[in-house]
Amino acid sequence: MGRINRSAEDALAMIRKMGLRATAARVTVLDVLLSADHALSHSEIERAVETTHDVVERVTLYRVLDWLVTQKLAHKVVGADRVWRFNATPTADHAHFNCTRCGQIYCLENLTPAVALTLPEGFSLQHADVAVQGLCPHCSR
Structure with missing residues (x-):
């Protein structure tokens, strides 16, 4: 290489x-x-x-x-x-921020407060997608 x-x-x-x-x-x-x-x-x-x-x-x-x-x-x-x-991100579970103006998607590693899910009995969570929409720093200027 x-x-x-x-x-x-x-x-x-x-x-x-x-x-x-x-x-x-x-x-x-x-x-x-x-x-x-x-x-x-x-x-x-x-x-x-x-x-x-x-x-x-x-x-x-x-x-x-x-x-x-x-x-x-x-x-x-x-x-x-x-x-x-x-x-490519170091953690598997995280949220995504989608800029509504430019369309870029950013990974959000640490959301505070964290999104918590409570599933009905018998359900088992394997993966959750959390999407947040708004303007990225570039578009919000």
């Missing part, structure tokens, strides 16, 4: 720590997700890869994103525009 930057080293280490095969495409895409400050659509990831890394074919990109989600190295969330966006 040659000389790689710090976030690419982090991506490589994350994949290897899980005992998984670290292909160039997997490291590249995870590097892009780790470097982003918000969740990215497929086309945004594709553009980022093209400008900062070697080219990753479109089908390969779809497969890598699915693989990263399956391995829990990334997650996906659908925006109000029904476009899937991907992000």
Whole structure:
């Protein structure tokens, strides 16, 4: 893979720590997700890869994103525009903030107060999605 930057080293280490095969495409895409400050659509990831890394074919990109989600190295969330966006975050359970003006989606790691769910008897929670909508810092200026 040659000389790689710090976030690419982090991506490589994350994949290897899980005992998984670290292909160039997997490291590249995870590097892009780790470097982003918000969740990215497929086309945004594709553009980022093209400008900062070697080219990753479109089908390969779809497969890598699915693989990263399956391995829990990334997650996906659908925006109000029904476009899937991907992000790599250190915690699995968190909320998402969707900017109603620009459409960007941000992961919110620590919400205070935390959202609590009480399920009826017999139900078992496996995953909860909490979406908050409003204006991001850029759009609220």
